[in-house]
Amino acid sequence: xxxxxxxxxxxxxxxxxxxxxxxxxxxxxxxxxxxxxxxxxxxxxxxxxxxxxxxxxxxxxxxxxxxxxxxxxxxxxxxxxxxxxxxxxxxxxxxxxxxxxxxxxxxxxxxx
Amino acid sequence: xxxxxxxxxxxxxxxxxxxxxxxxxxxxxxxxxxxxxxxxxxxxxxxxxxxxxxxxxxxxxxxxxxxxxxxxxxxxxxxxxxxxxxxxxxxxxxxxxxxxxxxxxxxxxxxxxxxxxxxxxxxxxxxxxxxxxxxxxxxxxxxxxxxxxxxxxxxxxxxxxxxxxxxxxxxx
Numbered sequence: 001x002x003x004x005x006x007x008x009x010x011x012x013x014x015x016x017x018x019x020x021x022x023x024x025x026x027x028x029x030x031x032x033x034x035x036x037x038x039x040x041x042x043x044x045x046x047x048x049x050x051x052x053x054x055x056x057x058x059x060x061x062x063x064x065x066x067x068x069x070x071x072x073x074x075x076x077x078x079x080x081x082x083x084x085x086x087x088x089x090x091x092x093x094x095x096x097x098x099x100x101x102x103x104x105x106x107x108x109x110x111x112x
Numbered sequence: 113x114x115x116x117x118x119x120x121x122x123x124x125x126x127x128x129x130x131x132x133x134x135x136x137x138x139x140x141x142x143x144x145x146x147x148x149x150x151x152x153x154x155x156x157x158x159x160x161x162x163x164x165x166x167x168x169x170x171x172x173x174x175x176x177x178x179x180x181x182x183x184x185x186x187x188x189x190x191x192x193x194x195x196x197x198x199x200x201x202x203x204x205x206x207x208x209x210x211x212x213x214x215x216x217x218x219x220x221x222x223x224x225x226x227x228x229x230x231x232x233x234x235x236x237x238x239x240x241x242x243x244x245x246x247x248x249x250x251x252x253x254x255x256x257x258x259x260x261x262x263x264x265x266x267x268x269x270x271x272x273x274x275x276x277x278x279x280x281x282x283x284x
Contacts, residue, residue: 021143021146023139023142023187023191024139024142024187024191024194024195025139025140025142054146054180054183054184054187056184056187056188056191056255057188057254057255057258058191058255060254061250061251061252061254064249064250064251065251067249068249068251084176084177085176085177085180085181086180088177088180089180089184089258092258092261092262093244093254093257093258094244094245094246095244095246095249097246098246098249
């Protein structure tokens with residue numbers, strides 16, 4: 001006899017592009033942004049960082065906070081276009097094992 | 113070239129190309145430090161060549177990584193001072209950044225970064241630093257870890273009511 005267990009995951013995806021500096025000054029802005037996405041029911045964010053020239057530990061912490069919130073809602077926060085110097089810092093902090101990091105949005109969408 | 117105008121525990125034998133800038137301590141103003149660091153580092157190869165024509169090993173191979181690391185450690189140390197030292201109060205105090213080249217060791221030239229502030233005493237070299245755990249990523253506390261990992265030497269001292277943090281990055 002066939003038994004069927006069904007579950008449904010609804011992905012509500014937002015695609016966002018940052019430019020400039022992702023630093024201590026940007027921390028509160030990011031906190032508000034994640035809150036807005038939560039309120040609007042988004043659980044997946046594709047975050048394009050191609051034009052971000054500098055990321056510090058507060059910026060990184062804000063990304064981790066966003067990632068945790070999205071995963072808690074059954075989704076994810078995926079990073080796109082992380083530039084080589086920032087990528088080296090992510091590796092140093094072992095966050096390349098935490099975040100899914102892609103070169104392009106097309107690559108990120110293949111992951112679904 | 114200027115004389116050293118601070119007293120460090122160990123004086124550098126040969127200090128070149130000193131940059132000295134003070135800003136009111138705020139996150140917004142840290143971009144000024146960033147700009148100065150990028151311009152200073154951009155001039156480094158020429159400075160080294162003019163000051164030390166015999167040196168061949170001084171110009172770092174991965175240059176953009178070096179510049180990024182220097183800007184990052186200054187950003188981390190300075191934003192820690194703003195947050196914990198000055199408690200993010202506007203007008204609470206100043207941050208002073210000095211950049212210089214130390215060529216006292218024949219084949220080991222170093223970029224010396226000195227940060228000065230007048231916040232309450234805090235010695236970051238004694239702080240307990242937790243290494244990152246990818247299985248349980250934290251949402252804070254990465255700053256000191258990055259400073260420790262990205263510098264070759266770290267010294268702290270307090271003098272006349274001021275904190276001094278000296279971060280040394282070898283040019284290799």
